Amino acid sequence: MSNIISTRRRRLILGLGAGAGSLLLAGCDQLSNLPQTRRVLSSEQWLTRAVQDTLVSRDALAPEFPRADIAPVFRANGTTDPDNPKYQAMARDGFRDWQLRVDGLVENPKSFSLQEIRSMPAQTQITRQDCVEGWSCIGQWTGPLLRDVLARVIPKPSARYVMFFCADPMDDGRDYYYESIDMRTAVHPQTLLAYALNGEALPIAYGAPVRLRLGLQLGYKMAKYVMHIQLVSSYRPFGRGHGGYWEDQGYTWYAGI
Ligand SMILES: Nc1nc2c(c(=O)[nH]1)N[C@H]1C(S)=C(S)[C@@H](COP(=O)(O)O)O[C@H]1N2
Numbered sequence: 408m409s410n411i412i413s414t415r416r417r418r419l420i421l422g423l424g425a426g427a428g429s430l431l432l433a434g435c436d437q438l439s440n441l442p443q444t445r446r447v448l449s450s451e452q453w454l455t456r457a458v459q460d461t462l463v464s465r466d467a468l469a470p471e472f473p474r475a476d477i478a479p480v481f482r483a484n485g486t487t488d489p490d491n492p493k494y495q496a497m498a499r500d501g502f503r504d505w506q507l508r509v510d511g512l513v514e515n516p517k518s519f520s521l522q523e524i525r526s527m528p529a530q531t532q533i534t535r536q537d538c539v540e541g542w543s544c545i546g547q548w549t550g551p552l553l554r555d556v557l558a559r560v561i562p563k564p565s566a567r568y569v570m571f572f573c574a575d576p577m578d579d580g581r582d583y584y585y586e587s588i589d590m591r592t593a594v595h596p597q598t599l600l601a602y603a604l605n606g607e608a609l610p611i612a613y614g615a616p617v618r619l620r621l622g623l624q625l626g627y628k629m630a631k632y633v634m635h636i637q638l639v640s641s642y643r644p645f646g647r648g649h650g651g652y653w654e655d656q657g658y659t660w661y662a663g664i
């Protein structure tokens with residue numbers, strides 16, 4: 408698809424004559440018949456497109472490290488034990504009743520049990536987490552790629568952002584922690600829903616049972632205690648409208664490292 412587009416662009420740039428014009432029209436028709444551009448995609452088609460998009464965008468990959476670089480004690484930051492009775496009851500029960508609802512602008516809204524998340528194909532990565540406060544920690548994270556989870560619900564073409572709603576109340580319960588990322592970040596090949604740190608079930612301090620893990624952005628984007636994922640066309644209606652708890656306090660929405 409990228410080849411077709413770049414050939415078409417090249418023709419436009421070269422400004423070829425009438426013959427090229429009809430070729431160009433033929434190219435357009437061809438494009439709209441490709442399965443990727445149909446309104447409703449199957450799960451496989453969605454995933455194929457997501458993977459193509461990341462290949463085409465040539466997003467950088469975060470460096471991965473050898474085992475010897477894993478921090479002996481990973482630093483915990485922000486909430487380390489959500490002050491939420493429902494969450495605490497689930498935690499006591501090993502998160503057997505936890506359900507991750509994934510809905511919004513998707514064809515197939517779905518709730519995942521922790522068992523289902525754990526039984527998906529997983530990636531293990533040894534990567535560095537950088538906090539805006541000026542510390543970094545290297546840890547080994549395991550979990551399914553977010554794009555594989557999204558392929559199960561099939562995002563609609565109108566979905567532009569992925570919202571993450573968390574279990575931890577902030578500011579004496581007036582807000583809950585939440586975050587958002589764009590679709591490009593969501594389909595990045597290092598974006599995980601991590602359920603394990605250093606080979607152990609994710610401890611509560613680090614976001615049990617599941618937290619977001621991104622390769623190329625700062626710590627505050629990586630929502631812990633994820634309870635609900637919603638695909639949306641805009642993050643403005645949520646919280647105070649800036650796309651995340653810390654963004655609402657003035658941090659930048661795009662927190663590239
Ligand atoms: N739900 C939730 N997610 C959160 C936070 C939080 O307080 N609550 N803190 C953020 C910040 S500022 C950082 S640096 C990382 C810290 O993750 P860690 O505790 O695993 O080091 O989580 C981020 N995700």
Ligand SMILES: [Mo]
Nearest residue numbers: 538539626627
């Ligand atoms: Mo942070």
